[in-house]
Amino acid sequence: MEKIKQIETSLDLSQDSLISDTKSSAGDKYETSREMIQQDLDRLQRQLKEAQKDQQVLQSIPSLPPTKENRARLGSLVKTETGLYFLSIGIGKVTCLDQIVFVVSLQSPIGQLLLGKGVGDSFTFQQKSHVISAIQQAEE
Incomplete structure (x- = not known):
């Protein structure tokens, strides 16, 4: 899924930013910057989990067993x-x-x-x- 690749790329970039962020002379500015990067990482990790769950749902549709009654269900x-x-x-x-x-x-x-x-x-x-x-x- 393209969405998963995009999120993973963004995660990698954010993690690199967190690692490369060096402490400046302004301590509060450094802490604020690191906190913002960490919030981005948390948001991206939640998005990645959701996208992976969506991918699992989509992959399960073709393997659903047929039913005798034609009722609305996943894949209908x-x-x-x-x-x-x-x-x-x-x-x-x-x-x-x-x-x-x-x-x-x-x-x-x-x-x-x-x-x-x-x-x-x-x-x-x-x-x-x-x-x-x-x-x-x-x-x-």
Whole structure:
């Protein structure tokens, strides 16, 4: 994943900055600089963990066993009268083949509503009622 490579590169640069940061005559300035670099490192490490979790989710989709019932789950493309939803990781709105697809995680509010639903089931999201007209699984 390109995002992981970018975060790792940023981590390396921040760690190099922390190591090369030498104590200047102004002690407070040095401490502030080191603290800011450390905060950047902490933020980047959190981002890296999240990106790695997302990568694991994406890699697990093709290996999901088929189910007898066609229910919305990880890797499902769910069609409603108001749009298409792909249950995966939370990316947001994506245009694919001139069609808008909302790529949502199972932990998102709409992901929670879609999970386990079947064709013909309805749900309410943002005070609007939606009916599922089709579900396609990733392995199909």
